[in-house]
Amino acid sequence: MTVITARGNDSSEAMDEVIRRLGVNAYILSTTVRNGMVEIKAASELEEPALAKTAPREAPIKIETRSGESMSERAQRFSDLLEARSDWAEPVVLRPVVPPRRTPWSQVSPMSRHAALVDRLEAELLAQDPLPIGQLLPRTILVGPPGGGKSLLAVRLAAAALLADRSIQPRLIAPRVANLLSDDRLRGWSRLLGLTPERPLVGDLLQADEGSAPELARPQIFDLSDVPQAAADLAAALIRTMQTEVVLALPVGLSPRRTLREVRRWAALSPRICLTFCDTSGPDRAQMNALVEAGVRLSRAAAGIGVIGSLSVPLRADLARWVQEEANEDDYERTETRP
Template sequence: MRLKSFHAKTMAEAMRLVRKTLGDDAIIVATREEEGGGVRVTAAVEDDDLLVAQERLRQPAAAPADPEEPEIDVSEVVAEVLQRHGVPAALAEQLVDAAAGLDTDDPCLALGAALDQFYTFNPLPDGRGRVKPLVLVGPPGSGKTLIAAKLAARAVFKKRSVGVITTDTVRAGGVDQLAAFTRLMKLKLATVEDPDALAGAFEVNRGTDLVLVDTAGRNPFDREDMNDLKALLAAGEAEPVLVLPAGLDALEAADMAQSFRAIGVRRMLVTRLDMARRLGSLLATASRARLAFCDASVSSKVAEGLTPLNPLAFARMMMPPAEEKKAPKPAPKKLATKTKAVSSPSSRTIP
């Protein structure tokens, strides 16, 4: 047996020296306080144990193991995101169940897959080949005139022929605002006031790749307003597209959308995404009114154009990159949510 004394300022420091030099098997024989300050500890260790401790000291210290990252509970992350965006509880529960069925640890991909199951995404044409005229409809102030300018600019940039028509002759400055945009793009703007005039404008633009119609804002809860709009849409074979701003109350927006669906709207274009932080109302609206998402406007500048929407793009808007990899606090028990196999999102979900 070997004896060795250690001197240190504190007992804790002395004990650390004992363990470091003699190992964990050392036995404390005596301790005392020194007159000049500090403590002295005498420890003993068997010869074999001392050799083991000395060999351990000569070996390089092993690098500390990387801490294991907590496993991400995809269902919990998706549920938190939907709650933060104000998605109604019943709809959120359905989306969480769908996300849980996808065998992935990427919450954004799981949310995108859930959106792909519950919603239709059908972006608007850019003028590549002739399509039905697009009639932009919606409540006052939703941004229809700006969207008409953005759609026209996108088609012009792709060297497509564009015809622009406005029926917004009531709002002060409505025609002037769109005229300013069309002049910059060297496009002619046709102004019409009734269904017969609109039919004539459609005939004039019969050979045009893309025809856009900007309409006056309509109160979706006013029967006369909606009847006038319905008569306008009957002037020719055209597709009405609902332009709706983000950030509205979910139930209010859904009621508005249902009124416009009753007159033939099947696609919804979202505006003011740059001013909205909660997108739950859009999901509730598309679900209740059974509308497809098409494009989105994230800026009030015409030059910045529109963003075609797809499930994964929408999921990324709801779940910024900084939060995609954020793991929730570890739960005591892992939820058994992967009970069914679901195919990954289709190719159209990839931007």
């Protein structure tokens, strides 16, 4: 018969030592606490005489299970004791729970609210790879609602390209479906640059475009203002023959509903947005949120009344200025309406 004494910081640790040395069929002879340590005396087997001659032992620590039974009563064999350990109550550790401090949005300073809005607009609205002002792809197609400034934008793009590289000669192309009865704005503005716009019929344009090769020195700028009914089909046909950028001209102040409608109309062509008429103020938050919802990117902004130097690539500073302008207008309106 092998008798050992296992020690541990608690009963569980001492029992683990017993099972490691004697196995799960060991017999528990006594359980005591000495010098802050739990001691379990165990044997590999029991003899009848030994049971009769067992000397008085120290009073064991009574460990009760959830059912109220002592551990010595419930587990004479170590295998029973292991089964009883599953009923031991887990120690309860109380930790103070401090809820995170959250400041209501209404109590956040206006500067913090504006900065958070600008951060979101910068990440979701500004173009990741905008073309520099003055750089054009072989073909640029301008689309958008009537009165959105497409013709003036075409001339401004041509002017910026001429200033960036005097060796190129932009072509201003405005297709038509019938003879024009009067002179148009595009022709008047293009004279300032020494350019003459081309006005082909839609059928002749499509026939001539078949098999045409891009000319880097003569980038094409298409203004589809005079063919509103055929603009979508014509743009879809033109983008198939050469590298093309579709620019959707949207005026500042357009309602969010109309903004979403225009963007969705041209979504299949993956347009980039140019905000026009940014002369006095930029777009409001409602219009910018509509552009974010539509999933498009802002690549250009047009401001001023002239042709030269009127285009820019929007930056974070422009977004911050537009947000602050609207906040100032709101403050002014609240001040004026107070009794």
